[in-house]
Amino acid sequence: MLRFGYKASSEQFAPQHLVDLAVLAEDSGFDSVFVSDHLQPWRHDGGHAPAALPWLGAVAARTTRVNLGTSVLTPTFRYHPGVIAQAFATLGCLAPGRIILGVGSGESMNEAPLGLHWPDGKERFARLKEALQVITALWEGERVTYTGDYYNLDKATIYDLPQTRVPLYVAASGPAATRLAGRMGDGFICTSGKGPELYTDTLLPALADGAAKADKTLDDLDLMIEVKVSFDPDHDRAMHDTRFWGALALSSDEKTGVEDPVEMQRLADALPVERTASRFIVSNDPDEHVQRIWDYVDMGFRHLVFHAPGPDQERFLTSYEHDILPRLRARATAEGIDLAP
Template sequence: MLKLGYKASAEQFGPSELLRYGVLAEQNGFNSVFTSDHLQPWRHDGGHAPAALPWLGALGASTERIILGTSVLTPTYRYHPGVIAQAFATLGCLYPGRVVLGVGSGEAMNEKPLGIEWPEQKERFARLKESVELIQTLWTQERVDYQGTYYSVERATIYDRPETPVPIYIAGAGPAATRLAGRVAQGWITTSGKGRELYVDTLIPALEDGIGKAGRADADVDRLLEVKVSFDHDRQKALEATQFWGALALKPEEKTGVEDPVEMQRLADALPVERTASRFIVSTDVEEHVARIREYVDMGFTHLVFHAPGPDQERFLKLYGDEVLPALRQLG
């Protein structure tokens, strides 16, 4: 069955407001709620960065059925992997079968403000791979001695663990991390709005290569896509809503080395609305909207998490729940 989720934008809303939206997502028929774990938002003015771990605990206590997780958290710098193993085991005990740990290799803007030296991509990927191995080991073995290249534990035990380990989803925008997700994770996370060729010629083949090399079945790995949508009956409002998230439309060369939300905001605000809207499916018509999303379903994505950029998330959740989700369910 196709799963339909809501992206709770921690970079845009404070913890209490965001919690209300997570509850409304469940009430309006969404299957999951995912949030990012940013120390710094994408912009300074109007930006937010509530911590994901306590917020997920509050969301679990405030809801009954939705899947809740991170998209994504970096278990390599601000957190030791052992701390993340403990935290998500606890969440898994509190909300059995409802918790997902989504992980990625991180962004400098979230780590460097704490004085962490930011290494090259090769090391970041190696750290991510090792941290996932350590977390899975701590969840499945009683007493763990582990000596890796970057992390080690000695006679470590996670005493409170759910009967079924929390699934780990690995975020991948390139073939290496995507292949790793296919080999060792229960899910793969990537984002929409890029050229079709990237998905069908590079990423999905890498995922399937990882699945095949591990001797797994396709159904063993959930394919989660963050779909950036701006849906409104007023097209101009739908376009203007994307401006808060202008940083997403910056080219890599435009934002390389930028770790300050103030500077990121300055660069994003200089973009015309046509650029900021380029990463989103901007639509006023349900049939057109669903047709564009169907392209991703046809590629094989099984879990769509919708990120709406506008300030009125309550209106989005009601509108999407009433008009778009019923049509999307027919695709599943």
């Protein structure tokens, strides 16, 4: 089943405006709304960082249909995983069948400013795996006792659980975490804009391998990708809109250890627009735009969450409602791919 989502850019817009945009996304025909959970944004000037948990509750109260989730939240440092299990159980009771918990191993910009130790990748992976075990145990049992390397539970119970278990999605960009997503998750999250071989030769095979270890296949998982798009009839505007998100185009070496939004902004603003646009599908032609998006459908992704970089999100949502989503749905129908109801 093919679904189309909207990425509510918490790093770019104030909390109430972002709620209004999520409501508009539902009205515009999107199937889901996802939000990141950052302590700090990618840039200081014009940046925002509303907490995802209260924000999701506010959006759940103002919408009726769209799925709502995090892409992603880190349940291993700022939060104890037991607190996240409780919070998403509560959200699942408030918006039955509509809540998704998307998790990842985290970024130092969200944890180090609070004085938290930022470990190497091996420890972050081990913490994430253990956090998933804690969350799952609390959702499935009562009086849970758990002893791990990083987290402990002593006869803990989540007393208010939704009738339907909240789906758990795992974000990953490398094979080990992707195998974990296949084994322990209900869905997989990754981002667009990288070489196709990363998805076809590394991530999706690793996901299938992990799923097989839990007697699942890729068909049992929701394959979600955050597709970075800048669509506008004015091509120059579509290019320029990507500048706010220039940090996404920084290499790992360029941004490793950078935890200050002021410094991240300085590095990003030094990039030429051709480079800031490199992570996005930039287009002013609806048919070309749809074709480039469809490359990810051909890879096997079935939940496309669109992240637009421009300041005028109402313009983006309107243009997608009229020019892009109908074309995507028509193509899905022509190719025999089921659409979300």
